[in-house]
Amino acid sequence: MSLYTQLAQLKGKAVALLFPLHCLGCGREGDFFCDSCRHALPRLLPPLCAKCGRPLVQDERCPACQKWHLEISGICSPFLFEGVMRQAILQFKYHNFKALALPLAQLLAEYLAAKPLPAENIVPVPLHPRRLRGRGYNQSALLAWELGKLTNLTVVEDTLLRLRDTPAQVKAPSAEIRRNNVAGVFACRDRKLEGKQILLIDDVCTTGATLDSCAIALNRAGASSVWGL
Numbered sequence: 001m002s003l004y005t006q007l008a009q010l011k012g013k014a015v016a017l018l019f020p021l022h023c024l025g026c027g028r029e030g031d032f033f034c035d036s037c038r039h040a041l042p043r044l045l046p047p048l049c050a051k052c053g054r055p056l057v058q059d060e061r062c063p064a065c066q067k068w069h070l071e072i073s074g075i076c077s078p079f080l081f082e083g084v085m086r087q088a089i090l091q092f093k094y095h096n097f098k099a100l101a102l103p104l105a106q107l108l109a110e111y112l113a114a115k116p117l118p119a120e121n122i123v124p125v126p127l128h129p130r131r132l133r134g135r136g137y138n139q140s141a142l143l144a145w146e147l148g149k150l151t152n153l154t155v156v157e158d159t160l161l162r163l164r165d166t167p168a169q170v171k172a173p174s175a176e177i178r179r180n181n182v183a184g185v186f187a188c189r190d191r192k193l194e195g196k197q198i199l200l201i202d203d204v205c206t207t208g209a210t211l212d213s214c215a216i217a218l219n220r221a222g223a224s225s226v227w228g229l
Contacts (some may be wrong), residue, residue, distance in 0.1 A: 001136065004005065007176065010193035014197075016219055020040055022090070022224075023037050023082040023083055024037070024087050024088050025037030025040070025083075025087075029173075031103070032088070032099075032100060032103045033063055033084070033088075033103060037084055038085075040084070041079055041081070041083070041084060041085055041107075042079055042080040042082050042083050042084075043078060043079055043221070044077050044078060044079060044084055044110055049061050049062040049065055049097065050074065051065040051070050051074055051075070051076045051208075052064065052065050052070065052071075052075045052078050052207075052208040053074065053077050053205070053208075059083045060062050065199050068179065069209055069214075070071050070212045071207060071215050071216045071219055071226075072211055072214075072226050072228055073118075073215070073225045073226055073227050074117075074198070074225065074226070074227050074228070075076075075205055075208050075211055075227070075228035075229075076111070076117065076228070076229050077205055077229075078107060078111040079107075081204055082176065086129060088100055088104065089104075089203055089204060092104065092139055093139045093203055094135075095101050096122055096137075097134070098137060098139075098142055100137075100148050101142035101143055101146045101174065102144075102203070104143060104146075105127050105146030105147040105150055106150065107149050108143070108144075108201075108229060109147060109150040109151055111229075112151060112229070117199060117227045117229065118196065118197040118225055119151075119153055119197050119199035120154070120196045120197045121152070121153065121155070121178035121193060121196050121197070121198055121200050122142070122144045122147060122151075122153045122154070122155045122156070122199045122201060123154050123156050123157070123159070123160050123193070123199070123200050123201070123214075124138060124140040124141040124143065124144035124155070124157060124200075124201045124202070125140045125160075125200065125201065125202040125211065126138065126140075126141075126157075126160055126161055126162045126186070127140075127162060127212060128163075128164065128166075130165045131165055139203050140202050140203055141157055143195075143201050143203065143212070144201040146156070146163070147201065148213045153199065156192065156193060158189055159188050159192045159193055159221070160187075160188055160217060160218060161186065161187055161188070161212060162185055162186055162187055163184075163186065164183055164185050165189055166181045166182060166185055167200060172177050177210040178206070178207050178209040178210075179207070179212075179213075181209070182209050182210050182213040183213065184210055185213055186213050186214045186216070186217040188217050188218060188220070188221035189223050191220070191222050192221075193218060193222065193224030194221060194223070195223075195224050196223055196224060197225045197227075198223045198224075198225065198226045198227070199216055199227055199229055200215065200218070200227065200228045200229070201224055201228075201229055202228065202229075205228065208220075208228070211228035212228075214228075215228070216228070
């Protein structure tokens with residue numbers, strides 16, 4: 001266990017004495033995810049698409065990845081966006097529940113420990129400045145920084161930029177529209193990540209369009225590989 005993890009746990013215990021935490025699933029006092037609800041989180045299980053990580057019925061790639069060429073090296077998602085995990089992400093993303101960044105990052109760190117991905121730097125999917133001002137924080141960046149502390153990987157947040165404020169992807173009715181929404185939306189301001197293996201962090205992946213658009217920008221800036229998590 002890293003020093004940061006030990007300090008984070010001590011800090012969490014001190015805060016919990018004053019403001020007891022309650023499980024998002026069952027309401028039990030003690031943590032955001034009690035042991036029972038943590039083990040019951042809806043995990044993504046094989047067979048999965050080798051490219052975008054979505055569940056498969058047959059073949060090695062899903063129909064969408066057979067139709068669309070993704071530049072990203074691959075996308076891995078530990079959990080399905082449902083149940084307690086969906087509730088946690090929505091609270092974290094839209095209701096200023098920034099304290100969830102650490103427990104969610106711990107789940108990502110556990111996943112990486114079991115299924116390592118090639119990574120030298122962590123890069124969060126950026127928000128447009130207008131969206132950042134409105135929300136007050138970038139939830140993907142909070143995840144990235146906590147994950148960086150847990151894995152000792154360097155977080156780089158000042159290279160990948162979002163050039164346009166696009167409509168929320170969740171509102172797009174089709175995968176094709178989602179891809180068109182984010183085509184050419186991202187760019188790198190420099191070549192700081194040239195030759196680097198990048199772990200790209202986002203909170204939710206539906207079609208992989210946003211992550212792939214980020215990967216295109218990072219590849220053009222010389223990244224050696226880009227994996228989405």
